[in-house]
Amino acid sequence: xxxxxxxxxxxxxxxxxxxxxxxxxxxxxxxxxxxxxxxxxxxxxxxxxxxxxxxxxxxxxxxxxxxxxxxxxxxxxxxxxxxxxxxxxxxxxxxxxxxxxxxxxxxxxxxxxxxxxxxxxxxxxxxxxxxxxxxxxxxxxxxxxxxxxxxxxxxxxxxxxxxxxxxxxxxxxxxxxxxxxxxxxxxxxxxxxxxxxxxxxxxxxxxxxxxxxxxxxxxxxxxxxxxxxxxxxxxxxxxxxxxxxxxxxxxxxxxxxxxxxxxxxxxxxxxxxxxxxxxxxxxxxxxxxxxxxxxxxxxxxxxxxxxxxxxxxxxxxxxxxxxxxxxx
Amino acid sequence: xxxxxxxxxxxxxxxxxxxxxxxxxxxxxxxxxxxxxxxxxxxxxxxxxxxxxxxxxxxxxxxxxxxxxxxxxxxxxxxxxxxxxxxxxxxxxxxxxxxxxxxxxxxxxxxxxxxxxxxxxxxxxxxxxxxxxxxxxxxxxxxxxxxxxxxxxxxxxxxxxxxxxxxxxxxxxxxxxxxxxxxxxxxxxxxxxxxxxxxxxxxxxxxxxxxxxxxxxxxxxxxxxxxxxxxxxxxxxxxxxxxxxxxxxxxxxxxxxxxxxxxxxxxxxxxxxxxxxxxxxxxxxx
Numbered sequence: 001x002x003x004x005x006x007x008x009x010x011x012x013x014x015x016x017x018x019x020x021x022x023x024x025x026x027x028x029x030x031x032x033x034x035x036x037x038x039x040x041x042x043x044x045x046x047x048x049x050x051x052x053x054x055x056x057x058x059x060x061x062x063x064x065x066x067x068x069x070x071x072x073x074x075x076x077x078x079x080x081x082x083x084x085x086x087x088x089x090x091x092x093x094x095x096x097x098x099x100x101x102x103x104x105x106x107x108x109x110x111x112x113x114x115x116x117x118x119x120x121x122x123x124x125x126x127x128x129x130x131x132x133x134x135x136x137x138x139x140x141x142x143x144x145x146x147x148x149x150x151x152x153x154x155x156x157x158x159x160x161x162x163x164x165x166x167x168x169x170x171x172x173x174x175x176x177x178x179x180x181x182x183x184x185x186x187x188x189x190x191x192x193x194x195x196x197x198x199x200x201x202x203x204x205x206x207x208x209x210x211x212x213x214x215x216x217x218x219x220x221x222x223x224x225x226x227x228x229x230x231x232x233x234x235x236x237x238x239x240x241x242x243x244x245x246x247x248x249x250x251x252x253x254x255x256x257x258x259x260x261x262x263x264x265x266x267x268x269x270x271x272x273x274x275x276x277x278x279x280x281x282x283x284x285x286x287x288x289x290x291x292x293x294x295x296x297x298x299x300x301x302x303x304x305x306x307x308x309x310x311x312x313x314x315x316x317x318x319x320x321x322x323x324x325x326x327x328x
Numbered sequence: 329x330x331x332x333x334x335x336x337x338x339x340x341x342x343x344x345x346x347x348x349x350x351x352x353x354x355x356x357x358x359x360x361x362x363x364x365x366x367x368x369x370x371x372x373x374x375x376x377x378x379x380x381x382x383x384x385x386x387x388x389x390x391x392x393x394x395x396x397x398x399x400x401x402x403x404x405x406x407x408x409x410x411x412x413x414x415x416x417x418x419x420x421x422x423x424x425x426x427x428x429x430x431x432x433x434x435x436x437x438x439x440x441x442x443x444x445x446x447x448x449x450x451x452x453x454x455x456x457x458x459x460x461x462x463x464x465x466x467x468x469x470x471x472x473x474x475x476x477x478x479x480x481x482x483x484x485x486x487x488x489x490x491x492x493x494x495x496x497x498x499x500x501x502x503x504x505x506x507x508x509x510x511x512x513x514x515x516x517x518x519x520x521x522x523x524x525x526x527x528x529x530x531x532x533x534x535x536x537x538x539x540x541x542x543x544x545x546x547x548x549x550x551x552x553x554x555x556x557x558x559x560x561x562x563x564x565x566x567x568x569x570x571x572x573x574x575x576x577x578x579x580x581x582x583x584x585x586x587x588x589x590x591x592x593x594x595x596x597x598x599x600x601x602x603x604x605x606x607x608x609x610x611x612x613x614x
Contacts, residue, residue, distance in 0.1 A: 081460020
């Protein structure tokens with residue numbers, strides 16, 4: 001057991017000196033690449049061009065960049081109109097405001113209307129840090145995954161973010177892409193496989209399955225490495241596509257380990273872990289523990305201390321694994 | 329759209345009357361739905377589908393068609409009636425309005441009925457989608473125009489004014505909006521519920537060209553659209569001052585008729601009034 005060699009993870013995966021970059025950078029690179037491939041791609045932004053990283057597209061294709069100002073509701077609804085005319089709009093803002101503030105436009109004007117708009121939510125999670133709870137979206141996956149026809153992707157690092165952006169551009173239908181502000185470990189590589197709807201097993205193990213999404217996948221791998229020293233062998237799944245979720249991979253792993261811990265920087269209610277529970281409850285009920293925000297709001301602080309404070313750090317994941325091991 | 333002559337105006341007025349009669353029959357069959365708005369807007373829909381829009385009922389997805397976005401989706405009986413009369417689908421299908429399995433949903437859905445450009449009903453969202461269409465058309469150098477009808481109650485919605493700001497900034501001259509200014513909304517008169525006046529000044533402040541228009545005058549509607557097409561530096565909004573429930577005496581001007589259908593007796597009276605133009609002519613089927 002150990003790392004999946006076919007996941008082509010970074011060699012310095014466990015090193016403290018690992019390179020760190022924000023996942024939003026991957027979106028910035030990816031949307032420029034997608035723009036080169038498809039002239040119908042337009043990028044719409046609500047006054048957050050630099051911090052969402054839509055700026056890269058604006059520089060590359062100024063005629064296909066549309067500035068909205070602080071107008072997230074019309075950001076979604078006007079983009080729906082552009083999509084009706086054959087455009088492929090990427091709409092970018094902070095996750096708190098899009099899909100937060102404009103949820104009904106996303107639900108009705110984009111999803112029910114069945115038009116090809118990509119929703120780019122930057123600054124998700126408490127790792128937004130000093131800005132505080134008003135700007136820390138920890139409900140966004142719940143409110144998007146509940147919408148019919150919506151695809152929800154939460155990439156784990158800058159490489160996966162770029163791949164997810166390019167894949168979303170080629171995918172026909174509404175997609176929510178979830179990115180983060182803070183620099184986080186670059187632990188996958190350009191060769192790491194990525195496909196929307198397919199979870200990747202990053203580490204093989206036999207005692208417990210850790211299903212994670214977003215940059216916390218790295219914390220899950222660190223926890224697994226420490227637990228291995230204690231004789232606990234964890235399987236770690238990068239479950240980037242929260243909807244439609246890869247039930248096959250999750251069930252196959254749970255069949256082997258019979259115990260599951262989910263890890264997400266999001267409310268445990270209604271999030272990625274909840275979907276894992278829905279899948280397992282229906283076909284393979286096993287003991288589960290849920291690492292994430294426990295029905296509370298975030299607050300100001302630096303990202304690392306907030307992740308620790310809210311119980312999503314490496315030690316919290318290790319505790320959850322040890323707890324689920326004791327359950328039968 | 330060519331200039332309308334007197335006989336064209338007469339023909340369009342007759343079509344508007346036919347559309348009103350269809351609306352009454354549809355609402356009676358459905359047993360639910362909105363009466364006042366659709367009747368008030370029948371003149372606009374006759375003008376749109378039989379004179380203004382560049383469209384082909386046999387080819388609803390024709391790329392070069394003008395786009396017409398109905399933002400206040402709840403008045404869809406008038407759109408469905410106008411579409412059926414124009415030849416998009418058989419008129420007998422109108423009686424399936426709001427029933428299980430129908431293409432004529434209670435609020436219109438793009439995916440259900442070809443020719444419905446967007447799914448609508450939640451108020452305030454139509455102008456935004458119309459602005460998106462107009463922006464994309466200009467980006468691609470397309471000649472087709474976008475029209476959008478909004479209710480006056482929608483002038484209370486934040487999203488609507490975000491879209492107005494956007495269209496004003498980007499000078500979307502290929503976009504023409506209409507406001508169904510009938511002064512009523514579900515809970516009462518607009519100026520009691522949440523005043524929207526001075527409406528002309530608001531739109532002008534958002535950098536739109538504004539035309540006040542008698543929304544129940546065929547000639548005035550057509551003249552207003554001609555004027556809108558001649559304005560090249562900004563989008564145009566036509567404020568259609570009209571009588572809700574137009575053509576049916578006991579519905580005219582009554583907000584109570586916003587969200588309810590006529591019963592059989594009321595429908596019979598309404599149809600008789602429409603057939604006789606309020607008693608001015610003899611009905612064919614006395």
